[in-house]
Amino acid sequence: MRLLRLTDVETSPSDRIFRYSRMRAVLMVLIALAIAAWTAVHAFTAGWKLGYYIAVVIVLFLELMRRFVGARFRPSNWLVRMNDVGVFIQFRSYLNYHLPADDLTVVFVSFGEIRSARLIRERVTTPDLQGHGTETQFLCYVELELAGDVAPLAVPRSSCAHAVPAFFADSLASRAWHAQVSGRIAPVHQHCRSGFAHPRLRASAIA
Numbered sequence: 001m002r003l004l005r006l007t008d009v010e011t012s013p014s015d016r017i018f019r020y021s022r023m024r025a026v027l028m029v030l031i032a033l034a035i036a037a038w039t040a041v042h043a044f045t046a047g048w049k050l051g052y053y054i055a056v057v058i059v060l061f062l063e064l065m066r067r068f069v070g071a072r073f074r075p076s077n078w079l080v081r082m083n084d085v086g087v088f089i090q091f092r093s094y095l096n097y098h099l100p101a102d103d104l105t106v107v108f109v110s111f112g113e114i115r116s117a118r119l120i121r122e123r124v125t126t127p128d129l130q131g132h133g134t135e136t137q138f139l140c141y142v143e144l145e146l147a148g149d150v151a152p153l154a155v156p157r158s159s160c161a162h163a164v165p166a167f168f169a170d171s172l173a174s175r176a177w178h179a180q181v182s183g184r185i186a187p188v189h190q191h192c193r194s195g196f197a198h199p200r201l202r203a204s205a206i207a
Helices: 022-046 049-064 066-070 156-158
Strands: 001-003 016-018 080-082 085-089 106-110 116-127 135-145 184-186 191-193 204-207
Touching: 022 049, 022 066, 049 066
Parallel strands: none
Antiparallel strands: 001 106, 016 080, 080 085, 085 106, 116 135, 135 184, 135 191, 184 204
16 A cells, blocks of 8 residues: 555556546536527527526636636546556545645555455435435445555545545535544545535545
């Protein structure tokens, strides 16, 4: 097991990469632009003045989302990389590419260090943002049980703590490290289906 900087990760064209979808980001932008264009044209032809304001709001929204979309096309947009030797797991959000590159934000685990792996599905119910009901999220992640010492995994928390205060942040913008030293780590790819459908990565050590 090795802790690495992002720039030290060995990459090759044959790597299997798990990352946030670039196609979804492009489709979102195209759909928003199409709606803005249709609204502006309809406002012009039908004399619907409100349509101009709606089109402007959509364009401003896309301007605000430019960083989020652009970050998905950066080389740092990946959660897990697999090669013939092992697995690289990145614990810094791809949206935090502006943070110091010298931080240890990637752990490499060789296949020989993985004692077991299992797929875990969870159903999590939380209060909604308005406080009038609940939201149900169906989580799916991979838990890896490691044969070696995972004490070094507690180190990167200090280097990521300035990004966000907790690892399991329900935020589209950032994610940080949370590690309780033990014999297991549950890092890999996760799909989240909920009312907001925010993708997440769960990577906390389990006692």
